[in-house]
Amino acid sequence: MNSKNRITLPKSGLGRDELFKTMQARRSKDAEWQTGKAFCLVYHPGEERSRMIKEAYNMFFTENALNPTAFPSLRQFEAEVVSMSAGLLRGDEKVAGSLTSGGTESILLAVKTARSWASKHKPGVAMPEVIIPETAHPAFHKAFYYFGVKGVMVPVREDFRVDVQKVKEAITENTVMIVGSAPSYPHGVIDPIRELSNLALENKLLMHVDSCVGGFLLPFIQKLGYPVVPFDFSLEGVTSISADIHKYGYAAKGASVILYRNAELRKHQFYVYTDWCGGIYGSPTISGTRPGGTIAAAWAALMSIGEEGYLEMAKRTMVATERIKQGIKDMKGVHVLGNPDMSLIAFGSEEHDIYAIGDELNMQGWYFDRQQNPASLHLTVSQIHLEVVDTFLEDLERAIKQSAKFRVGKLGNSFQVATVKGLSKMLPEGMIAKLQNAMSSTKQVTKKRTAAMYGMMGALSGTGDLQAIVLNFLDRLNSLEQA
């Protein structure tokens, strides 16, 4: 019996129609990624490319990479994916790695490897320490928690890149690894990897670069001529890199690589248990059973998209990013945080409640992250967003104006607010437009009455005391009405 707190297994299985009808219905409230409305979580290479990658996934739907001797195909896919990734990140032929289920697993493994490396190379260290920027991904904290490693957090500078001097000061005899992001997720900036790499060399430490989100985009935008500072194996001190194929590699979810400078270091990642009655058990990564589908799809994505395809999508991504960044910079009341190196944009507001702007955007169907310290909204721009740049910027502009109205709402003087609303309702359509033109520097005329009022509010906001603004607004409204 199904109740509020329990769903039971159906006695006889659902038929195809009912099954998919139910699933389709449940999907209706999901983020609308197909039309480019999701600025996070999803990376879509377009229908045609996607179809090919899905086909590859389905082809190896049943296979299991737990035992690679049973499926040499999967072993070869994996080895080639690792090799292609290492090449993109300027590793030489000694670079070795593994395909993992995602950025988190790659990072867990990098930390676990550092711990095992330390137990051999720094045997005196009881509690190994890993230094991370405060902007580093929570997967590191998860790893510290799982593996009993001490995380040492270092603040970032005003430009949101880690303060190298503070990293230097944080190094103790227990330090085993330094971490930098290329780029960091929250603000999309690359930490000073060269300086961190030098610190690691000087202190004989491991150095991990979290390029989960950047690993499959930075090499291509660099080729396109965008400035990218060195962040990869070309820096001598970098000993491991994580890069997610299920992000800008546009593969199926469940695919990332963890790469090491050499196979010797990678050995610290592996797990072997030789005494089991079920036989000798060896496992390279965290998962036991590993889905053949994701491995095949990762290989198929890299092979079918190829350098030209990635360059094309990287170009689209960067053009969309530049236009959105510029659009935000041109807008009154919002600003881009720092100077993003890639395609991640965080923007905040001095004048408005940025979360209220977020609410308005959500109502228009946009999906993105909300961030804190400082409060901001976060966009992960990818190739699909080139199609929606203008719509997004229009919606953002409207959202800013509408959020200005919430400030008025905060006045607590509902009489005044009601008066503003009431007056705008009473004004004839043409008058609203005229008034808005007179007051707005952008000269944008909106058709809807409410939107026009928000527009006027937006145009007036940020010019001093809120109480005075509203009074001023009422004054102008009335005098024009008189005219």
Ligand SMILES: *Cc1c(COP(=O)(O)O)cnc(C)c1O
């Ligand atoms: C996405 C991301 C991760 C974690 O990857 P998952 O695939 O979500 O586990 C780690 N670091 C950075 C910088 C990321 O962007």
